[in-house]
Amino acid sequence: MMIRKPYLIFLGDERDALCAKTAFGLRDWCRGDVVGQFCLPGCQVDLGLPTLGFEDAVQAGARSVVIGIAPVGGELPEHWVEPLSRAGGAGLDIVSGLHSRLESWAALADSARASGSRLVDVRKVDRRFPVGSGVRRPGKRLLTVGTDCALGKKYTALLLTRSMSARGIHATFRATGQTGIMIAGAGIPIDAVVADFVAGAAEALSPASPPDHWDVIEGQGSLFHPSYAGVTLGLLHGSQPDRLILCHDPRRDRIDGFPDFAIPTLSEAMRRYEEAAQLTNPCARTVGLSFNTAGMTDKDARRAIDSCSQAQGLPCTDPYRFGCETLVDAVLA
Amino acid sequence: MMIRKPYLIFLGDERDALCAKTAFGLRDWCRGDVVGQFCLPGCQVDLGLPTLGFEDAVQAGARSVVIGIAPVGGELPEHWVEPLSRAGGAGLDIVSGLHSRLESWAALADSARASGSRLVDVRKVDRRFPVGSGVRRPGKRLLTVGTDCALGKKYTALLLTRSMSARGIHATFRATGQTGIMIAGAGIPIDAVVADFVAGAAEALSPASPPDHWDVIEGQGSLFHPSYAGVTLGLLHGSQPDRLILCHDPRRDRIDGFPDFAIPTLSEAMRRYEEAAQLTNPCARTVGLSFNTAGMTDKDARRAIDSCSQAQGLPCTDPYRFGCETLVDAVLA
Numbered sequence: 001m002m003i004r005k006p007y008l009i010f011l012g013d014e015r016d017a018l019c020a021k022t023a024f025g026l027r028d029w030c031r032g033d034v035v036g037q038f039c040l041p042g043c044q045v046d047l048g049l050p051t052l053g054f055e056d057a058v059q060a061g062a063r064s065v066v067i068g069i070a071p072v073g074g075e076l077p078e079h080w081v082e083p084l085s086r087a088g089g090a091g092l093d094i095v096s097g098l099h100s101r102l103e104s105w106a107a108l109a110d111s112a113r114a115s116g117s118r119l120v121d122v123r124k125v126d127r128r129f130p131v132g133s134g135v136r137r138p139g140k141r142l143l144t145v146g147t148d149c150a151l152g153k154k155y156t157a158l159l160l161t162r163s164m165s166a167r168g169i170h171a172t173f174r175a176t177g178q179t180g181i182m183i184a185g186a187g188i189p190i191d192a193v194v195a196d197f198v199a200g201a202a203e204a205l206s207p208a209s210p211p212d213h214w215d216v217i218e219g220q221g222s223l224f225h226p227s228y229a230g231v232t233l234g235l236l237h238g239s240q241p242d243r244l245i246l247c248h249d250p251r252r253d254r255i256d257g258f259p260d261f262a263i264p265t266l267s268e269a270m271r272r273y274e275e276a277a278q279l280t281n282p283c284a285r286t287v288g289l290s291f292n293t294a295g296m297t298d299k300d301a302r303r304a305i306d307s308c309s310q311a312q313g314l315p316c317t318d319p320y321r322f323g324c325e326t327l328v329d330a331v332l333a
Numbered sequence: 334m335m336i337r338k339p340y341l342i343f344l345g346d347e348r349d350a351l352c353a354k355t356a357f358g359l360r361d362w363c364r365g366d367v368v369g370q371f372c373l374p375g376c377q378v379d380l381g382l383p384t385l386g387f388e389d390a391v392q393a394g395a396r397s398v399v400i401g402i403a404p405v406g407g408e409l410p411e412h413w414v415e416p417l418s419r420a421g422g423a424g425l426d427i428v429s430g431l432h433s434r435l436e437s438w439a440a441l442a443d444s445a446r447a448s449g450s451r452l453v454d455v456r457k458v459d460r461r462f463p464v465g466s467g468v469r470r471p472g473k474r475l476l477t478v479g480t481d482c483a484l485g486k487k488y489t490a491l492l493l494t495r496s497m498s499a500r501g502i503h504a505t506f507r508a509t510g511q512t513g514i515m516i517a518g519a520g521i522p523i524d525a526v527v528a529d530f531v532a533g534a535a536e537a538l539s540p541a542s543p544p545d546h547w548d549v550i551e552g553q554g555s556l557f558h559p560s561y562a563g564v565t566l567g568l569l570h571g572s573q574p575d576r577l578i579l580c581h582d583p584r585r586d587r588i589d590g591f592p593d594f595a596i597p598t599l600s601e602a603m604r605r606y607e608e609a610a611q612l613t614n615p616c617a618r619t620v621g622l623s624f625n626t627a628g629m630t631d632k633d634a635r636r637a638i639d640s641c642s643q644a645q646g647l648p649c650t651d652p653y654r655f656g657c658e659t660l661v662d663a664v665l666a
Contacts, residue, residue, distance in 0.1 A: 131560040131561070132559050132560040132561075133559070133560070134559030134560065134591055134593065134594060135593075190528065191527075191528050191529035192527055192528070192529065193527070193528050194524075194525055194526070194527055194528070195523065195524050195525070195526050195527070195528045195531045195563065195564045195567065196524035196525065196560075196561065196564060198528045198563045198564075199559060199560050199561070199562070199563060200560065224612065226465050226466070226467030226532060226570055226612060226613050227464040227465035227466070227467065227529075227532050227533065227570075228464070228465075228529065228532070229532070229566050229567065229570055229609075229612070230528065230531045230532060230563040230564060230565075230566040230567025230568075230570070231528045231529060231531075231563060231567075232563075233562050233563040233566045234528065234562065234563025234564075235563075237559055237562055237563070258467055260467065260468075261467060261612070272608075275605075276562075279557065279559060279594070280559050
């Protein structure tokens with residue numbers, strides 16, 4: 001799935017910044033690919049970017065308008081259809097990660113057809129993949145894995161890619177979820193792939209590359225999650241990672257939203273991930289830990305990180321808060 | 334997915350009995366639901382059932398014509414469309430496990446529409462499933478798992494269900510693959526479900542039931558298979574099995590078609606399956622082994638089985654060859 005950059009970020013008339021995580025993610029992670037923001041009357045979200053109309057955005061080089069808001073329920077609000085169809089009419093691809101399919105709105109389909117622009121549903125998988133081959137391919141691979149969902153696998157992968165690139169290492173972020181795909185402009189929404197083809201899709205996501213090139217792959221789900229572990233395992237097997245970074249939230253002792261399911265110990269999690277990964281890459285091993293310490297004091301965060309690092313004998317950091325150079329060192333060691 | 338029985342089995346003009354595994358499976362496993370076979374000129378496969386035309390089959394009570402042949406390539410031969418459209422016109426549902434979608438043939442769609450019959454693609458998942466909840470539900474569950482694909486998980490589950498029923502135990506075979514679904518007349522083709530929903534589909538496949546009822550669930554893939562382990566894990570987590578039966582081919586030391594991938598030891602396989610299963614059912618354990626000894630002499634088969642049983646301290650049998658009463662005893666113990 002390829003998305004055409006640069007972007008105009010559509011904020012609608014959203015009032016709640018919490019619903020604008022995608023918009024902020026795009027601003028923070030691909031600022032150079034964003035020409036501005038588009039707001040409807042009443043909008044109270046502000047990315048601090050130039051506010052542009054559709055024609056101005058096209059003039060500024062934009063190729064796509066990206067819906068940066070995830071409204072409660074995940075459906076496209078009806079009163080956004082008219083402005084979005086004007087965006088399509090202006091020649092911008094319309095890019096959405098919502099549950100509603102863009103083509104189900106005739107006005108959007110018509111505007112795109114008339115101008116030759118595209119409707120891009122990031123959650124939708126059009127392409128067919130082969131089943132996983134298990135065949136090793138050149139290039140190096142790193143996968144972020146987690147003790148649970150939603151604790152920093154995407155951000156860790158993005159930060160590692162950025163740090164590795166800053167060191168002159170050839171590294172590519174490989175996106176597996178909708179926000180990651182919008183940031184990268186490409187990727188595969190791995191949990192939307194038909195089950196039989198998940199490992200094959202993961203192989204396709206991270207194809208053969210030069211021997212010194214690193215693919216930094218965004219993990220999904222968790223081996224310890226009762227809903228999604230199968231997705232996690234298929235992605236792990238197809239990715240054939242040489243290195244794993246284990247992501248964890250030190251204050252979470254239960255799977256988010258599943259109070260009957262305990263978060264495993266870090267040693268147990270590393271053992272299980274390595275054991276599973278070694279099916280397709282016998283050299284796979286965990287080289288560091290990434291803690292999500294949002295909401296903790298600096299002192300508490302430091303203490304949690306240092307204690308983990310000592311106990312596991314591996315570098316541990318909150319890459320967002322304290323940088324990730326120690327993790328990059330460990331990956332490259 | 335529900336298929337209307339009884340069946341007429343369509344054999345086309347097939348000459349190779351190896352392509353007729355589905356037809357033989359239906360004859361062997363739901364003989365009471367089959368009114369006869371339909372052959373085109375040149376057909377050399379014979380199930381030993383009455384050969385009937387479509388009208389005669391309808392007179393005999395048939396509700397569906399089931400394509401019992403898997404031609405090389407998995408596509409529907411063009412010269413079968415005309416006779417199948419006559420079957421549809423006679424009021425029979427047309428049931429297919431082939432890759433080609435039945436509705437892609439206008440003649441089939443037209444004949445079904447005209448007579449009010451249905452086109453049933455067993456590989457296709459129309460229904461949407463919720464994600465797995467991880468919530469325990471009443472009833473007992475048994476899942477067949479394997480050291481590889483294609484070594485008897487379906488047959489073991491069918492034989493166990495038959496033996497349990499013969500003992501007066503309430504047991505239901507739950508089908509997860511196309512042949513199993515045709516035999517059962519219902520089921521979910523689990524590997525065709527979108528990855529995010531595999532565990533949820535497995536929960537739906539085997540819903541809450543009376544406390545003394547057993548669901549005997551057909552396993553898919555293998556945790557040790559580089560292509561399909563994710564499907565296997567999602568099915569395992571959603572099934573929440575109390576008991577596992579490990580299926581194995583004692584002559585196979587490599588994953589079929591994947592010479593770089595070793596079959597694990599039986600102890601290792603049991604440990605890994607139990608560890609994974611215990612996420613959603615802490616009581617899950619392996620209670621017996623099912624060997625596929627097809628092609629071995631009786632003496633060699635016996636030796637392999639006895640040696641395994643002794644080494645593992647668990648009952649082992651080839652249920653097809655030597656019966657499965659020891660396994661049923663172990664399941665119920």
